[in-house]
Amino acid sequence: MKPSALIVTLLSLLVLTDYACSLNILGIFPYHGKSHFIVFRVFLRELAKRGRNVTVISHFPEQDPPKNYHDISLAGSIKAIEGEAPFESSYFTLFLGSLYLATTGVDNCKVLLADDKVQRLIKENPKFDVIVVEQFNSDCALGIAYKFQAPVVGIMSHILMPYHYERLGVPYNPAYVPFHFLEGGTKPSLYHRVERTIFDFYFRMLNRYYTQRSNQNTLAQYFDDIPPLEELGREIKFLLLYHNFILTGSRLFPSNVIEVGGFHVVDAKPLTGDLKKFVEEAEHGVIYISFGSIVKASTMPAEKVQEVLNVMKRLPQRFVWKWEDKTLMVDKDKLYTNSWLPQVDILAHPKTLAFLSHAGNGGTTEAIHYGVPMVAMPVGGDQPANAAAIEESDLGVQLQIRDLNEENLLNAFRKVLDPKFRQRVKEVSKAWHDRPLPPLDTAVYWTEFAAKYPNFNFRTAAADVPFYQYINLDVAAVFITIISIIFIVLRSALKICCGRKESKGKNTKSNKVEKKKAKRA
Structure with a gap:
């Protein structure tokens, strides 16, 4: 490289580095669910690690924040969500889940705006x-x-919510687009399609006319110039979506919806203590069981627990189970339990052969990252859609809670433990990792891109088109009108022609009668 070119390159890097380090970034995370923030935390810390000034409003302040990471803590203002979801799946629990979403959306807004530190930040207007x-x-x-x-x-930290498709201009068709809360995946039955259509309408209306309207009113108590929130939603520059098509399949996303699934998975550490001994001494490997931070495995009905224990006796593998109390009395040589387990470290261990999970997005991402086959047993939220994606991508098989019994679970484990199946999962994992840019770098890049070009609008035109135009109702109306006019004209012409023929026929007949009468006379 010529000296002049080298100088230009170094100056360019210096300017870019200075720009990046001068970026001031605010993160606002009003939801009090720990499982969500576990994902965001990795991204936010990475921004700070790269020298950006990061201010974060959340319920989960850092214990050891980087020097340029500043918390505005909402901790203690509302109880953090952990281990509260019931271990069952039904329309009733789905209805309760919808009410939970709506009411917490209202509560999160009130808590956020009532916080003195948040109000002080807004008044200071940095x-x-x-x-x-x-x-x-x-x-x-x-x-x-x-x-x-x-x-x-x-x-x-999950797939799209029902009420986000329209604002982003993402097409939603129940015939092939999975629904956040329901089964069926990309190949739904007629029953699933009807079910999706009903619940999609229900969730969108509940959000728009209860949660969003309440949020607008709460904001109006503090400010008098906030535009409609749906409008502001359409103004989002980019959406960092926790997807990757290797797992979720190809979707029709506009250019400002960026797939960044997988960035939260940290490097695994070696196992330690009794857990290390238990896993490494497993002659036939281990199967890991966890239902995440939202669902307590200990709330599983006793008869279902017994079905799982019966399967353990019939398989040669050892089991590691995230279990929250000490009521599970089993052979300690067969099962290791603890209320907290280093999930990533377990999944990364070469002795781990399979993962029985509720199909939460975090655990699913970690399983595909380390190439561990899954038996997905969804409970609620986005888990039914994730479970379908797990099966369709060949990462594992799904088993509904209603179908959980000894034989079904045993068959599911035998399928994912098959060496050919496990080899296929390793190939899926390899494809998952094979990207032009790592997901964390992708998320950082597009965040900074939005900062560099604040006056650009990247949303698709589909987000601004009225619904009647989006589904071509006006075009259909034009064609229906034209066809109707043609039909009416043709019908009228036929009537006129038929009328003339009939009149001519009557006249001819009348003339013949008169001629006959004349001859007789």
Whole structure:
């Protein structure tokens, strides 16, 4: 390289580094679910690690924050969600889940705006180059972002919610697009399609006319200039979506919806203590069981627990189970239990052969990252859609709670433990990792891109088209009108022609009669 070219390159890098380090980023995460923030935390710390000034409003302040990471803590203002979901799946629990989403969306907004530290930040009005906002159960944070007049990047730790498709211009068709809360995947039956259509309408209306309207009213108590939240939702520059097509299949996303699934998975550490001894002495390997931080395995009905224990006796593998109390009395040489387990470290261990899970997005991502076959038993939330994706991507098989019995679970384990199946999962994992840019780098890149070009609008035109135009109702109306006019004209012409023929026929007949009468006379 010529000296002049080298100098230009070094100066360019210096300018870019100075720009990146000067970025002020605000993150707003009003939801109090720990499982969500586990994902976001990795991204936020990475921004700070790269020298950005990061301010984070959340319920989960850092214990050891980087020097340029600043917490505005909401901790203690509302109880954090952990281990509260019932171990069952039904329309009733789905209805309860919808009410939970709606009411927590309202509560999160009130808690966020009532916080003195948040109000002080808004009054001080520091300059932020970009604002990262969780897209889940409330749009309240978009109102706060509006006060700072900075570009907004949305972020999710799961698949799209029903009420986010329209604002992003993402097509939703129940014939092939999985629904967040329901079974069926990309190959739904007629029953599933009817079910999806009903619940899609229900969730969207509940969000728009209860949660979003309440958020708008709450914001109006503090500010008098907040535009409609649905409008602000359409103004989001980019959405960082926790997807990757290797797992979820190809979807029709506009250019400003960026797939970043997998960035939260940290490097595994060696197992230690009794757990290390238990796993490494497993002659036939181990099977890991966990239902995440939301569902307590100990709330599983006793008869279902017994079905799982019966399967353990019939398989040569050892089992490691995240179990929250000491009521499970079994052979300690066969089963290791603890209320907390290093999930990533277990999944990364070469002795781990399979993973029985509730199909939460975090655990599913970690399983595909380390190439561990899954038996997915969804409970609620996005888990039914994740379980379908697990099966369709060849990462594992799904088993519904209602179908959990000894034989079904045994067959599921035997399928995923088959060496050919496990080899296929390793290939899926390899494809998952094979990307032009690592997911964390991708998330950081597009966040900074939004900061660099705040006056650009990247949303698809589909997000701005009225619904009647989106589904071509007006075009259909034009064609129906034209066809109707042609039909009416043809029908009228036929009537006129037929009328003339009939009149001519009558006249001819009348003339013949008169001639006959004349001859007789």
